[in-house]
Amino acid sequence: DAGVTQSPTHLIKTRGQHVTLRCSPISGHKSVSWYQQVLGQGPQFIFQYYEKEERGRGNFPDRFSARQFPNYSSELNVNALLLGDSALYLCASSFDDTLTGYTFGSGTRLTVV
Amino acid sequence: QKEVEQNSGPLSVPEGAIASLNCTYSDRGSQSFFWYRQYSGKSPELIMFIYSNGDKEDGRFTAQLNKASQYVSLLIRDSQPSDSATYLCAVRRGSNYQLIWGAGTKLIIKP
Numbered sequence: 341d342a343g344v345t346q347s348p349t350h351l352i353k354t355r356g357q358h359v360t361l362r363c364s365p366i367s368g369h370k371s372v373s374w375y376q377q378v379l380g381q382g383p384q385f386i387f388q389y390y391e392k393e394e395r396g397r398g399n400f401p402d403r404f405s406a407r408q409f410p411n412y413s414s415e416l417n418v419n420a421l422l423l424g425d426s427a428l429y430l431c432a433s434s435f436d437d438t439l440t441g442y443t444f445g446s447g448t449r450l451t452v453v
Numbered sequence: 454q455k456e457v458e459q460n461s462g463p464l465s466v467p468e469g470a471i472a473s474l475n476c477t478y479s480d481r482g483s484q485s486f487f488w489y490r491q492y493s494g495k496s497p498e499l500i501m502f503i504y505s506n507g508d509k510e511d512g513r514f515t516a517q518l519n520k521a522s523q524y525v526s527l528l529i530r531d532s533q534p535s536d537s538a539t540y541l542c543a544v545r546r547g548s549n550y551q552l553i554w555g556a557g558t559k560l561i562i563k564p
Contacts, residue, residue: 373551382457382541382554383497396551430496442487442552444496 342367344433344445352451353421361416361448365433369443371395372414374406375430377447383430389414390436421452454479457544459555468564472529476542476555479523485545486518486525487552490538497541500527532562 345364353359365372371390375383385398389408403419412433418425431445458477466472474488485504489497503509503516503525515528525544529536539559543552 380556382543382556383552384554385551388551398551428496442499444498447496 344431344443346429346431346445346448348448349446350449350451352453355421355423355452357421358417358419359421359450361418361429361431361450363414363416363431363433363445365412365414365431366443369433369435370412371434371436372408372412373432373434373442374414374416375432376400377428377430379427386416418450423452426450426452455555456480456553457542457555459540459542459558461556462559463561464558465561465563466532468532468534468562470532472532472536472560472562474527474529474540474542474558474560476525476527477523478525478542478544478553480544480546480553481520481523483523483544483546483553486516487543487545488514488516488525488527489541489543490536491541491557492538500540529560534562534564536560537562 347362373388374386377383387406388396392408406416408414428447430447432442434442456479487502488500491497501511501516503518509516513530517526539557541557542555
């Protein structure tokens, strides 16, 4: 069985640019969450989607947006990139919203220069 | 005060000994508690979760929860060098869908 798939694995962008990160959940999983992890810190919650509806939003600026598609895959979009957006972006999927079966993808390492 | 606090370490434990990792949380409304392991450069992987006061065992791992003291711990018995990693504590508050994470404790198992 394929796990949570994230693409791309690495990305280098310039300040002010826009980026789209993609996530495919485990087959049958309906919930996708996005986290940002800065080196040396724990992950910070960005968004959660369940059955294509936004269920939660973390304390991130409006430059961050996301959506979930009918096949439960998801995109995270970040506009007007700042140097501080450099981080590992993690996608996690679960069958439902109880978080007991939370599985992370391998992440997208975003570097903003 | 951070919502979820962990000692950053590193915590150094001899191979075969018991490693004890601790986590405190500030929100008394927290209901679910998770331990994740993260190897350097990799994504977190779930070790176990606990909801009720007391102990929960899974193989060499035991999670302990004390809601009155707002304290959750992870014990690793018979520690192996492959257990060397950063251990992250995460907490879910009530019906909120997000996890609140500690910064992690770096564990080093010395052969």
